[in-house]
Amino acid sequence: MIEISGLTKVYGQTTVLDGIDFTVADGEIAAVVGPSGAGKSTLARCINLLERPTAGSVVVGGRDLAALSGRELRRARREIGTVFQSANLLRRLTAAQNVALPMRHRGLEDAEVRRRVGDLLERVDMLHRANHFPSQLSGGQRQRIGIARGLALRPSVLLADEATSGLDPESTRSILGLLTGLRDELGVTLLVITHEMDVVRGIADQVAQLDHGRIVEHGSVVDVVRRSDSPLSRALLPMPPTPRAPEGLALWTLRYAADVVSPFWLSRASAQLGDLALLSALTEEVGGSSVGRLTVGLDPNQDAHRVASVFEALGITAERQIMGGIGVVAGAAGETAA
Numbered sequence: 041m042i043e044i045s046g047l048t049k050v051y052g053q054t055t056v057l058d059g060i061d062f063t064v065a066d067g068e069i070a071a072v073v074g075p076s077g078a079g080k081s082t083l084a085r086c087i088n089l090l091e092r093p094t095a096g097s098v099v100v101g102g103r104d105l106a107a108l109s110g111r112e113l114r115r116a117r118r119e120i121g122t123v124f125q126s127a128n129l130l131r132r133l134t135a136a137q138n139v140a141l142p143m144r145h146r147g148l149e150d151a152e153v154r155r156r157v158g159d160l161l162e163r164v165d166m167l168h169r170a171n172h173f174p175s176q177l178s179g180g181q182r183q184r185i186g187i188a189r190g191l192a193l194r195p196s197v198l199l200a201d202e203a204t205s206g207l208d209p210e211s212t213r214s215i216l217g218l219l220t221g222l223r224d225e226l227g228v229t230l231l232v233i234t235h236e237m238d239v240v241r242g243i244a245d246q247v248a249q250l251d252h253g254r255i256v257e258h259g260s261v262v263d264v265v266r267r268s269d270s271p272l273s274r275a276l277l278p279m280p281p282t283p284r285a286p287e288g289l290a291l292w293t294l295r296y297a298a299d300v301v302s303p304f305w306l307s308r309a310s311a312q313l314g315d316l317a318l319l320s321a322l323t324e325e326v327g328g329s330s331v332g333r334l335t336v337g338l339d340p341n342q343d344a345h346r347v348a349s350v351f352e353a354l355g356i357t358a359e360r361q362i363m364g365g366i367g368v369v370a371g372a373a374g375e376t377a378a
């Protein structure tokens with residue numbers, strides 16, 4: 041478990057992290073997203089104590105890392121494995137030697153190191169590349185070795201800082217599958233720092249958006265994508281292109297998570313609202329739930345608040361589009377008029 045509270049980091053006159061509160065439960069996969077310069081990597085470095093926070097606490101496995109020093113801190117750090125962008129492998133060492141490095145530093149015996157390196161390479165499906173040098177490996181393979189090295193000291197927490205950046209979609213998918221497997225099989229808690237929304241959709245349970253050193257939006261991925269009027273929601277699941285409204289129809293944008301909505305919602309909505317034209321639709325697996333985004337057309341003379349409450353009762357967030365923008369925002373997340 042990672043419990044971050046009031047985490048602040050100041051460099052000179054610049055406040056890079058400004059009172060971050062964030063908790064990742066055991067075995068959970070959390071993603072931190074945000075624009076370049078938002079403070080994501082600084083957050084990662086404060087969590088593994090490569091940087092000392094200016095204020096606040098970082099509690100991992102019940103211990104406040106910021107309060108530790110010397111040997112205690114080194115021991116506590118073993119709880120946290122880190123995987124960086126492009127893996128940062130040492131060029132002159134083979135894959136197996138790179139994985140062995142943290143164990144050698146820690147003074148484990150040769151036989152134990154060999155046994156663990158074999159296990160780790162097998163786990164990341166790289167046993168057959170044990171004696172290859174980094175230059176002889178693909179980007180995805182280097183990341184697998186980086187992950188094996190991150191797991192060398194059997195951490196309970198793995199930080200992945202842009203671990204899939206620059207990888208092709210196939211390698212990204214396989215690394216995400218590997219990370220999810222680590223959580224499922226070993227119970228490792230994962231904090232994934234990324235600018236790739238595909239990664240968040242693919243593996244995260246919760247997501248936090250960092251901007252100018254603050255968390256500006258946060259929640260379970262399924263809750264966030266169902267939110268109306270949420271920048272993070274729109275970034276995570278952009279709406280399919282809005283079709284031109286057919287003559288005489290009002291356009292409504294709908295969002296729903298399939299696990300809380302009846303599979304027969306469309307006919308039920310139509311039974312109450314009359315003719316309902318399906319103009320665009322996209323469903324996607326997010327956080328283990330199927331999430332749908334649709335644009336439908338309805339009679340424009342219908343009362344907008346009634347329409348919204350019909351959808352709300354079905355568990356669907358509905359927004360009326362007016363002149364290309366969103367007019368009335370209402371539905372499962374509450375009701376506001378714009």
Ligand SMILES: Nc1ncnc2c1ncn2[C@@H]1O[C@H](COP(=O)(O)OP(=O)(O)OP(=O)(O)O)[C@@H](O)[C@H]1O
Nearest residue numbers: 051054056074075076077078079080081082083235
């Ligand atoms: N050691 C440092 N000294 C001074 N400023 C720093 C230091 N490290 C980072 N910063 C500043 O802190 C801000 C956040 O940097 P950080 O690398 O955490 O952002 P990021 O969200 O990871 O960005 P990116 O996505 O581009 O990697 C930046 O403005 C950066 O210039």
